[in-house]
Amino acid sequence: xxxxxxxxxxxxxxxxxxxxxxxxxxxxxxxxxxxxxxxxxxxxxxxxxxxxxxxxxxxxxxxxxxxxxxxxxxxxxxxxxxxxxxxxxxxxxxxxxxxxxxxxxxxxxxxxxxxxxxxxxxxxxxxxxxxxxxxxxxxxxxxxxxxxxxxxxxxxxxxxxxxxxxxxxxxxxxxxxxxxxxxxxxxxxxxxxxxxxxxxxxxxxxxxxxxxxxxxxxxxxxxxxxxxxxxxxxxxxxxxxxxxx
Amino acid sequence: xxxxxxxxxxxxxxxxxxxxxxxxxxxxxxxxxxxxxxxxxxxxxxxxxxxxxxxxxxxxxxxxxxxxxxxxxxxxxxxxxxxxxxxxxxxxxxxxxxxxxxxxxxxxxxxxxxxxxxxxxxxxxxxxxxxxxxxxxxxxxxxxxxxxxxxxxxxxxxxxxxxxxxxxxxxxxxxxxxxxxxxxxxxxxxxxxxxxxxxxxxxxxxxxxxxxxxxxxxxxxxxxxxxxxxxxxxxxxxxxxxxxxxxxxxxxxxxxxxxxxxxxxxxxxxxxxxxxxxxxxxxxxxxxxxxxxxxxxxxxxxxxxxxxxxxxxxxxxxxxxxxxxxxxxxxxxxxxxxxxxxxxxxxxxxxxxxxxxxxxxxxxxxxxxxxxxxxxxxxxxxxxxxxxxxxxxxxxxxxxxxxxxxxxxxxxxxxxxxxxxxxxxxxxxxxxxx
Ligand SMILES: Cc1cc2nc3c(=O)[nH]c(=O)nc-3n(C[C@H](O)[C@H](O)[C@H](O)COP(=O)(O)OP(=O)(O)OC[C@H]3O[C@@H](n4cnc5c(N)ncnc54)[C@H](O)[C@@H]3O)c2cc1C
Ligand SMILES: NC(=O)c1ccc[n+]([C@@H]2O[C@H](COP(=O)([O-])OP(=O)(O)OC[C@H]3O[C@@H](n4cnc5c(N)ncnc54)[C@H](OP(=O)(O)O)[C@@H]3O)[C@@H](O)[C@H]2O)c1
Numbered sequence: 001x002x003x004x005x006x007x008x009x010x011x012x013x014x015x016x017x018x019x020x021x022x023x024x025x026x027x028x029x030x031x032x033x034x035x036x037x038x039x040x041x042x043x044x045x046x047x048x049x050x051x052x053x054x055x056x057x058x059x060x061x062x063x064x065x066x067x068x069x070x071x072x073x074x075x076x077x078x079x080x081x082x083x084x085x086x087x088x089x090x091x092x093x094x095x096x097x098x099x100x101x102x103x104x105x106x107x108x109x110x111x112x113x114x115x116x117x118x119x120x121x122x123x124x125x126x127x128x129x130x131x132x133x134x135x136x137x138x139x140x141x142x143x144x145x146x147x148x149x150x151x152x153x154x155x156x157x158x159x160x161x162x163x164x165x166x167x168x169x170x171x172x173x174x175x176x177x178x179x180x181x182x183x184x185x186x187x188x189x190x191x192x193x194x195x196x197x198x199x200x201x202x203x204x205x206x207x208x209x210x211x212x213x214x215x216x217x218x219x220x221x222x223x224x225x226x227x228x229x230x231x232x233x234x235x236x237x238x239x240x241x242x243x244x245x
Numbered sequence: 246x247x248x249x250x251x252x253x254x255x256x257x258x259x260x261x262x263x264x265x266x267x268x269x270x271x272x273x274x275x276x277x278x279x280x281x282x283x284x285x286x287x288x289x290x291x292x293x294x295x296x297x298x299x300x301x302x303x304x305x306x307x308x309x310x311x312x313x314x315x316x317x318x319x320x321x322x323x324x325x326x327x328x329x330x331x332x333x334x335x336x337x338x339x340x341x342x343x344x345x346x347x348x349x350x351x352x353x354x355x356x357x358x359x360x361x362x363x364x365x366x367x368x369x370x371x372x373x374x375x376x377x378x379x380x381x382x383x384x385x386x387x388x389x390x391x392x393x394x395x396x397x398x399x400x401x402x403x404x405x406x407x408x409x410x411x412x413x414x415x416x417x418x419x420x421x422x423x424x425x426x427x428x429x430x431x432x433x434x435x436x437x438x439x440x441x442x443x444x445x446x447x448x449x450x451x452x453x454x455x456x457x458x459x460x461x462x463x464x465x466x467x468x469x470x471x472x473x474x475x476x477x478x479x480x481x482x483x484x485x486x487x488x489x490x491x492x493x494x495x496x497x498x499x500x501x502x503x504x505x506x507x508x509x510x511x512x513x514x515x516x517x518x519x520x521x522x523x524x525x526x527x528x529x530x531x532x533x534x535x536x537x538x539x540x541x542x543x544x545x546x547x548x549x550x551x552x553x554x555x556x557x558x559x560x561x562x563x564x565x566x567x568x569x570x571x572x573x574x575x576x577x578x579x580x581x582x583x584x585x586x587x588x589x590x591x592x593x594x595x596x597x598x599x600x601x602x603x604x605x606x607x608x609x610x611x612x613x614x615x616x617x618x619x620x621x622x623x624x625x626x627x628x629x630x631x632x633x634x635x636x637x638x639x640x641x642x643x644x645x646x647x648x649x650x651x652x653x654x655x656x657x658x659x660x661x662x663x664x665x666x667x668x669x670x671x672x673x674x675x676x677x678x679x
């Protein structure tokens with residue numbers, strides 16, 4: 001039985017992952033904003049086999065509330081084996097271009113709140129001498145594109161931050177996993193037309209669990225995104241800047 | 246966007262809505278002013294889950310409660326049978342009834358009152374349902390065989406036409422193993438397979454694969470597969486395979502030649518007249534689930550399923566008349582399945598009745614539609630009917646004669662205001678929507 005904390009627990013990808021944890025008989029602390037959904041998810045995970053569920057409602061941008069929660073959970077369970085950070089929003093890029101407030105708010109939700117959490121969690125795991133930090137960033141963080149560079153910049157920051165943390169914590173035996181999904185069919189992407197490249201949250205969840213168990217550093221999910229992004233990253237900037245991406 | 250169900254025929258322009266809580270479902274059912282129908286995973290073959298607006302159960306997939314003392318499970322209607330098996334097989338529980346694919350929603354299983362290989366012993370899915378919550382145009386209603394019974398009878402097998410099922414309570418069965426002891430009998434012709442069914446009516450599971458291309462004294466040659474839950478072997482949930490057909494084939498490889506070849510090989514894969522083996526439940530119940538999107542094999546125009554049931558009284562002669570017509574037509578059915586069914590239940594539109602059911606797949610084309618019309622006449626004459634969840638083309642007359650309780654069904658539809666806007670392409674074709 002592992003002790004797991006999930007931030008943004010009601011995200012479709014987080015829910016699918018939590019179900020795999022529950023089936024494994026783990027105990028899980030769920031953190032999310034929507035209390036009605038939290039209650040439903042808690043019952044679902046209990047029926048699926050979770051040993052224990054703690055539910056906490058929190059807006060992840062309230063960074064001054066993070067410390068108390070992490071402290072409480074690690075005291076109650078002795079330690080935190082896995083922390084999964086999944087909350088996020090998909091900014092309206094066009095609207096961000098004309099609003100500094102909106103741009104900063106999106107950066108807060110998608111990067112700053114995660115950096116704040118990671119700072120505290122890293123210290124907790126360092127003092128435990130073990131643990132896994134698993135964070136959902138995105139393939140969008142690999143290169144800035146005109147269609148969603150606010151989101152891309154935020155996710156890119158998370159990726160870079162994780163890279164540094166990994167370098168710091170590797171010697172302590174702490175896993176820092178950067179999860180980079182491609183297109184996933186979730187409420188976040190409700191309005192998109194779905195094609196052959198789209199994955200289901202359950203597919204991503206399976207990859208996350210495998211990535212944790214395989215002690216990976218970075219995973220592209222589904223796997224083929226690694227190759228797509230390799231191509232996208234290798235296009236020289238003078239050409240790239242003229243592409244409509 | 247354009248949507249279709251498993252047969253990829255017909256296709257319908259539809260607005261898709263994915264509510265994520267009961268309140269928004271009820272709000273919608275009470276306030277929408279244009280046509281809509283509930284939709285699960287679109288594993289019905291024809292036009293039952295097609296309408297101008299479809300309300301899906303995709304985001305309503307939470308298990309609510311499970312009592313390990315009694316096996317009673319309450320869950321949102323969008324949970325799939327596959328996910329239930331994954332959770333509950335390792336705990337020693339199994340679905341009381343399962344169709345030939347696990348990729349259906351609980352709501353869809355109720356709305357079609359689906360049957361499995363154990364219909365002769367266990368009845369159909371809804372015979373194990375203890376209660377339902379339904380968002381009707383008059384509000385949320387709870388119903389069961391004892392509470393609001395008419396709504397229960399109309400909703401079980403009612404093809405979504407009474408409202409949106411949000412919650413299902415049912416009882417699971419206990420198992421000791423995830424494995425099935427399978428016995429396969431080879432039958433040289435129709436007569437033989439029908440008497441084998443009779444001889445093995447005590448088997449928990451039974452179904453026959455039938456070679457529709459065989460003629461003469463081999464007409465109806467088949468493999469009858471029987472199954473019992475094993476007592477040992479472990480409780481692993483297993484995995485459906487991961488092959489997938491990513492796009493529809495421009496030219497379908499299925500023609501009468503390949504179908505004949507496949508059927509020959511399939512029949513002769515069993516050498517002795519009886520074969521015993523232990524298999525995991527996945528390949529036993531869901532042989533096709535290993536190949537995702539296998540329906541794309543039929544090419545651009547899609548395909549139609551034809552599933553009929555004829556009463557035992559029609560006997561061998563009745564089934565022979567159907568088989569003769571099919572094999573004479575030379576239209577190839579790649580997959581054909583025969584099964585003996587137990588008694589019918591009290592639900593107004595449930596398909597099963599005591600007798601033999603035959604299910605066939607045909608590539609969509611005009612000749613096939615003509616053949617199916619001829620089969621309809623035979624089925625009607627014999628006092629049988631067609632399965633609504635497989636249907637994309639039967640006439641109103643065929644439906645109303647096969648389902649004599651359709652008027653009681655309509656009364657329930659009216660009393661919950663469901664006849665105003667809950668319409669599928671099918672309900673319009675069958676005269677259930679005025
Ligand atoms: C390979 C394969 C094998 C099959 N084998 C069998 C078999 O052995 N036995 C058998 O009985 N069937 C079988 N079927 C048919 C299948 O079980 C039914 O069509 C089932 O209803 C599909 O469920 P769904 O969730 O995909 O529903 P959909 O196809 O989306 O909908 C089917 C009907 O249910 C209604 N519905 C769906 N969800 C709800 C809801 N929440 N509330 C109210 N109404 C709802 C829809 O309006 C529609 O009328 C098979 C299908 C396939 C593809
Ligand atoms: N879907 C994709 O294609 C895709 C691709 C790459 C990466 N990702 C990433 O995957 C993660 C999960 O997203 P998803 O696809 O599963 O979408 P989702 O179901 O929409 O989940 C996003 C979740 O984030 C929560 N959230 C947003 N802002 C929050 C805040 N300030 N405080 C607390 N919770 C907040 C939302 O909570 P509410 O329900 O309360 O709003 C929601 O549960 C995200 O980080 C996303 O960026 C997604």
